[in-house]
Amino acid sequence: MWGDGLQVRDFNYVDDVTDAMLMAALSERSNGQIYNLGSPERVTLKDLAALMIEVHGKGEYAIVPFPEDRKPIDIGDYYADYSKIRDALNWNPRLGLEQGLTRTLQYYYQFIREYL
Numbered sequence: 001m002w003g004d005g006l007q008v009r010d011f012n013y014v015d016d017v018t019d020a021m022l023m024a025a026l027s028e029r030s031n032g033q034i035y036n037l038g039s040p041e042r043v044t045l046k047d048l049a050a051l052m053i054e055v056h057g058k059g060e061y062a063i064v065p066f067p068e069d070r071k072p073i074d075i076g077d078y079y080a081d082y083s084k085i086r087d088a089l090n091w092n093p094r095l096g097l098e099q100g101l102t103r104t105l106q107y108y109y110q111f112i113r114e115y116l
Contacts, residue, residue: 013094
């Protein structure tokens with residue numbers, strides 16, 4: 001249901017995406033192919049918010065109703081089937097969601113002044 005935080009997604013860490021792009025760029029098998037990236041780790045948006053708070057050590061979230069006028073463009077659940085790139089190039093995501101969030105937050109802790 002819209003706005004309940006239970007929509008399902010999957011996420012990839014930027015290093016895993018970069019690895020996939022490089023593997024595809026360097027493989028003749030990839031010529032003319034289109035690959036999806038994804039993760040076997042699927043998470044609701046509500047659980048993602050809770051995990052981000054856990055990893056960060058503070059914060060809070062609130063579930064707010066999805067605006068009525070935006071419901072026609074909501075994608076609902078979305079997670080990718082990455083079996084094509086897995087089978088063709090032996091690509092799999094190496095970092096799980098919690099590890100990726102931890103690394104991302106560590107990066108921003110270190111370089112936050114560059115974003116102010």
